[in-house]
Amino acid sequence: MTLVDVTAVVLWLGVTTYAVFGGADFGAGFWDLASGRGEQAERSRALIAAAIGPVWEANHTWLIFDLVILWTAFPVAFAAIMSSLFVPLCLAAVGIVLRGSAFAFRPVVGTGAGRWITTAIFAASSVVTPFFLGAAGGGIASGRVSLDPSGGDLLGSWVNPTSILVGLMAVAVCAYLAAVFLVADARRLGETDLADLFLRRARAVALVTGGLMVIGIVVLARDAPVLANELTGRGWPLVVAGLLLGAAALAAIGQRAPFGTRPLAVGAVVAVIWGWGVAQYPDILPRTLSLASAAAPTGSLGSLLVVFVAAALAIAPSLVLLFTLTQRNRLAGHGPQAVADPATRID
Amino acid sequence: VIPALGLLAVDPGELVAARSQMAFTLGFHIILACLGVGLPTLVLIANGIGLRRRDPIALLLARRWSLVMAVTFAVGAVTGTVLSFEMGLLWPVLMGRFGGAFGIPFAIEGLFFFLEAIFIAIYIYGWDRLSPRAHLASGIPVALAGLGGTFSVIAANSWMNQPAGFVLGPDGRVAAVDALAVIFNRATWYEVPHMFLAAYLVTGFLLASVYAVGLLRGHRDRYVRLGFAIPFVVAALAAPIQVTVGDFAARAIFEDQPAKFAAMELITRTGPNQPVTIGGVLVGDQVVGGVAIPNLGSILAGFSPDVGITGFDEIPIDQRPPATIVHLAWDTMVGIGTALVILGLWGLVLRLRHRDHATARWFLRGAAIAGIGSIVALESGWIVTEVGRQPWVVYLVLRTSDAVSQSGGIRFTFATVIGLYAVLGIATLVILRTMSRRWAAADLAAGGRDTAELADHGEEHVPYGPHGDR
Numbered sequence: 001m002t003l004v005d006v007t008a009v010v011l012w013l014g015v016t017t018y019a020v021f022g023g024a025d026f027g028a029g030f031w032d033l034a035s036g037r038g039e040q041a042e043r044s045r046a047l048i049a050a051a052i053g054p055v056w057e058a059n060h061t062w063l064i065f066d067l068v069i070l071w072t073a074f075p076v077a078f079a080a081i082m083s084s085l086f087v088p089l090c091l092a093a094v095g096i097v098l099r100g101s102a103f104a105f106r107p108v109v110g111t112g113a114g115r116w117i118t119t120a121i122f123a124a125s126s127v128v129t130p131f132f133l134g135a136a137g138g139g140i141a142s143g144r145v146s147l148d149p150s151g152g153d154l155l156g157s158w159v160n161p162t163s164i165l166v167g168l169m170a171v172a173v174c175a176y177l178a179a180v181f182l183v184a185d186a187r188r189l190g191e192t193d194l195a196d197l198f199l200r201r202a203r204a205v206a207l208v209t210g211g212l213m214v215i216g217i218v219v220l221a222r223d224a225p226v227l228a229n230e231l232t233g234r235g236w237p238l239v240v241a242g243l244l245l246g247a248a249a250l251a252a253i254g255q256r257a258p259f260g261t262r263p264l265a266v267g268a269v270v271a272v273i274w275g276w277g278v279a280q281y282p283d284i285l286p287r288t289l290s291l292a293s294a295a296a297p298t299g300s301l302g303s304l305l306v307v308f309v310a311a312a313l314a315i316a317p318s319l320v321l322l323f324t325l326t327q328r329n330r331l332a333g334h335g336p337q338a339v340a341d342p343a344t345r346i347d
Numbered sequence: 348v349i350p351a352l353g354l355l356a357v358d359p360g361e362l363v364a365a366r367s368q369m370a371f372t373l374g375f376h377i378i379l380a381c382l383g384v385g386l387p388t389l390v391l392i393a394n395g396i397g398l399r400r401r402d403p404i405a406l407l408l409a410r411r412w413s414l415v416m417a418v419t420f421a422v423g424a425v426t427g428t429v430l431s432f433e434m435g436l437l438w439p440v441l442m443g444r445f446g447g448a449f450g451i452p453f454a455i456e457g458l459f460f461f462l463e464a465i466f467i468a469i470y471i472y473g474w475d476r477l478s479p480r481a482h483l484a485s486g487i488p489v490a491l492a493g494l495g496g497t498f499s500v501i502a503a504n505s506w507m508n509q510p511a512g513f514v515l516g517p518d519g520r521v522a523a524v525d526a527l528a529v530i531f532n533r534a535t536w537y538e539v540p541h542m543f544l545a546a547y548l549v550t551g552f553l554l555a556s557v558y559a560v561g562l563l564r565g566h567r568d569r570y571v572r573l574g575f576a577i578p579f580v581v582a583a584l585a586a587p588i589q590v591t592v593g594d595f596a597a598r599a600i601f602e603d604q605p606a607k608f609a610a611m612e613l614i615t616r617t618g619p620n621q622p623v624t625i626g627g628v629l630v631g632d633q634v635v636g637g638v639a640i641p642n643l644g645s646i647l648a649g650f651s652p653d654v655g656i657t658g659f660d661e662i663p664i665d666q667r668p669p670a671t672i673v674h675l676a677w678d679t680m681v682g683i684g685t686a687l688v689i690l691g692l693w694g695l696v697l698r699l700r701h702r703d704h705a706t707a708r709w710f711l712r713g714a715a716i717a718g719i720g721s722i723v724a725l726e727s728g729w730i731v732t733e734v735g736r737q738p739w740v741v742y743l744v745l746r747t748s749d750a751v752s753q754s755g756g757i758r759f760t761f762a763t764v765i766g767l768y769a770v771l772g773i774a775t776l777v778i779l780r781t782m783s784r785r786w787a788a789a790d791l792a793a794g795g796r797d798t799a800e801l802a803d804h805g806e807e808h809v810p811y812g813p814h815g816d817r
Contacts, residue, residue, distance in 0.1 A: 053468075053472065054468040054469070054471075054472045055468065057420070057421065057424055057464040057467070057468060058461065058464045058465045058468060060424065060428070060464070061424075061457070061460055061461045061464050063428065064427070064428060064431055064457050064460060065457045065461070067431045067432070067434075067435075068431070068450060068453045068454045068456075068457045069454065071434065071435060071442045071446040071450045071453075072446055072447060072450025072451055072453065072454055073447075073450075075442055075443050075444070075445070075446025075447055075450065075520070075521075076443050076520070078435050078439075078442055078443065078446060079435060079439035079440065079442050079443030079446075080439075080443070081435070082432075082435030082436050082439050082442070082752075083435075083439045083752060083753070083754050084754075086436060086752070086754040086756065087756075089432060089435075089436060090432075090436060090760055090763075092432075093428065093429050093432040093433075093436075094763070094767060096425055096428050096429070097425045097426070097428075097429060097767060097771065098767075099425075100421055100422075100424055100425035100428075101421065101422055101425055101771055101774065101775075103421070104417070104418055104421030104422065105418070105774060105775075105778050108418070108778050108781055108782055109778070109781070110781075149439075149440070149753045150753045150754065150755070151752075151753070151754040154754060154755070154756075296446060296447025296450075296521065296524065297447055297521060297522055297523050297524045298523075298524075299447075299523055299524030299525055299526055300447035300448065300450070300451060300521070300524045300526070302526075303451050303454075303524070303526035304451070304454055306526075307451075307454045307455055307457075307458060308454075310458060311457070311458040311461065314458065314462060315458065315461050315462065315465070318461075318462060318465045318466065318488075319465060321465075321469070322465045322468060322469055325469060325473070325477075329476075330473070330476050330477060331468070331469065331472035331473055331476055
């Protein structure tokens with residue numbers, strides 16, 4: 001394995017982690033939107049706020065990590081991606097701003113129109129942001145990123161069958177992961193009816209995701225035959241693993257044994273993402289730019305790896321601490337609102 | 348040759364829009380970034396005082412400030428993300444050619460930001476749930492990571508001013524990189540401490556100004572006094588150090604970036620005996636208006652009137668920054684910085700004479716505007732650094748006009764960003780105002796904020812009451 005390969009693996013690990021943890025947060029926003037009105041809906045929202053409140057900023061940081069690794073390690077690819085996918089990435093950035101600020105403001109604004117507005121903004125941006133990020137990913141995977149300084153076809157790069165499919169799959173996968181995570185969170189907080197609700201939702205969205213995958217095989221074969229070939233060629237064990245793990249997770253949900261579902265669901269998503277990575281290797285932009293020719297000098301990659309090791313040593317135990325404290329209810333579930341106003345605290 | 352790195356004719360309107368958007372979003376984010384560095388320290392000081400002296404009022408301040416910190420950190424996290432996107436969306440040539448060098452400090456920043464995000468969550472959500480000591484300890488990494496993050500980002504900016512640690516290949520891309528030379532470039536040594544101090548200065552004076560207004564309105568209970576004293580003392584300590592560091596930085600710029608220095612001081616003709624011009628604008632090759640203090644420019648630059656300074660006559664016209672903007676921003680920063688030092692000394696004199704700060708109305712009026720003033724100084728300083736570097740994005744290596752995106756549509760994104768950030772800025776202020784009013788109402792309902800009364804309904808106000816440690 002060359003230094004370039006190692007760096008690519010680090011980048012892909014970062015992308016995978018963002019997809020899983022950032023994705024689960026986006027999906028929680030999806031369920032916030034889909035919850036509708038009523039007493040149970042409000043309890044769902046409270047559960048979602050409690051589940052992602054302490055962790056969303058840390059989870060969001062993976063995106064920064066990925067951008068930084070990409071522009072330092074593969075600067076030419078970063079420049080080309082940002083130029084060609086200018087539109088969906090601008091829209092994703094707007095979605096990120098709206099989502100984070102609305103979520104932070106929501107606990108403060110009380111119960112009137114302000115709450116309604118922040119909820120709508122938070123939830124809607126939680127759905128559109130992963131769509132645009134997925135559409136950008138579809139543009140990369142289907143070889144639509146141009147090295148031309150003008151960015152090439154700025155519309156076709158993300159308005160195409162593969163991009164639309166990957167965008168929709170991103171939304172579905174986020175919703176699926178979130179539902180699976182929220183089942184466990186609801187059980188932990190003793191909200192059994194919500195646990196059942198999210199079980200049903202997880203099962204429903206798992207079927208939607210599976211359906212999208214079947215459609216995806218047809219779409220990819222027609223729209224991105226090279227990617228389809230490589231996915232079924234070199235990438236097939238991972239794709240099959242993804243399907244098996246997804247099915248196993250579905251079965252586990254059917255058995256109402258939610259404790260095995262989290263690793264299975266995560267495993268399914270990880271397998272599919274690595275299937276894409278393996279299929280695309282050794283190109284960073286399929287048929288356009290190889291990892292090796294996009295890579296920064298050895299000095300850059302070496303120092304990135306040093307930073308990565310330091311980060312792993314410092315961040316991994318900190319993240320474990322954060323997740324452990326959250327899972328053991330040692331952090332106030334209702335967060336700033338509860339801290340600000342002890343009267344509303346739910347203990 | 349990779350075509351993405353090629354140079355095409357750039358639409359000048361797009362360049363102006365890209366520069367404006369970057370300046371606007373950075374100028375917005377820099378305030379939140381300063382709060383992200385300064386607030387954790389102030390919160391920890393209040394928290395530490397509260398635990399050490401068993402002072403419920405200090406703990407109440409710490410708790411409330413930490414909630415302000417939660418809001419500003421969240422907004423700062425998203426505006427910081429926008430900047431990450433903009434690096435590529437607006438400046439793909441800069442990133443494509445120099446990402447391998449320029450990106451390294453940002454990778455380090457990512458590490459610190461991660462730690463900050465993790466521990467800020469533990470601290471904010473840990474009130475009442477963690478033991479007081481563990482809770483206080485969980486805040487320390489937040490304060491330290493803020494400094495680490497600032498160091499990294501400012502090291503990247505310093506590199507743009509004093510690029511080092513790379514070799515350019517024939518295709519214009521960075522071909523070899525020495526990471527340590529990139530990070531510790533010539534400008535890192537003065538830019539980084541200047542920004543550290545700016546963060547404490549801005550946060551301290553801004554927070555103190557809120558309580559100065561309260562004192563002016565006659566709210567003189569201990570809560571308001573302590574709320575004023577903690578941030579004011581921190582900022583007043585930072586101010587004189589900041590002016591000293593700034594003086595060193597200016598001399599370094601005199602050595603390192605003559606065009607920027609000429610713009611700062613409006614030097615038109617090369618030679619000794621240069622004045623300091625306060626105010627004034629450059630019209631053609633002439634300085635119009637302003638008050639000139641003879642020889643002071645040369646003395647400040649090299650401790651002697653005989654020290655020669657390069658003027659615009661020796662700088663090619665296509666390598667000059669827009670002098671008037673840089674000069675006026677420089678004067679504004681120095682003027683406000685000096686005034687803030689005087690304000691701090693005034694506070695010290697009152698203290699030495701055993702006067703009550705709460706009744707010194709002119710002092711409080713000064714403190715009340717010092718918050719806004721320190722933000723104006725911060726923005727002015729950033730303008731001096733960034734506009735003074737023009738027309739280069741990487742000093743003497745890459746022109747800003749050659750780095751800009753050619754995707755088209757930046758005029759549109761700039762307009763969108765102005766609208767979006769206007770809403771975001773107003774919403775943030777409204778949210779902070781709502782929190783403040785709600786707290787004031789709660790305190791009023793509880794019958795005041797004096798210690799004796801607090802003890803009666805301590806459970807509601809004291810983070811670590813009898814039932815606090817759960």
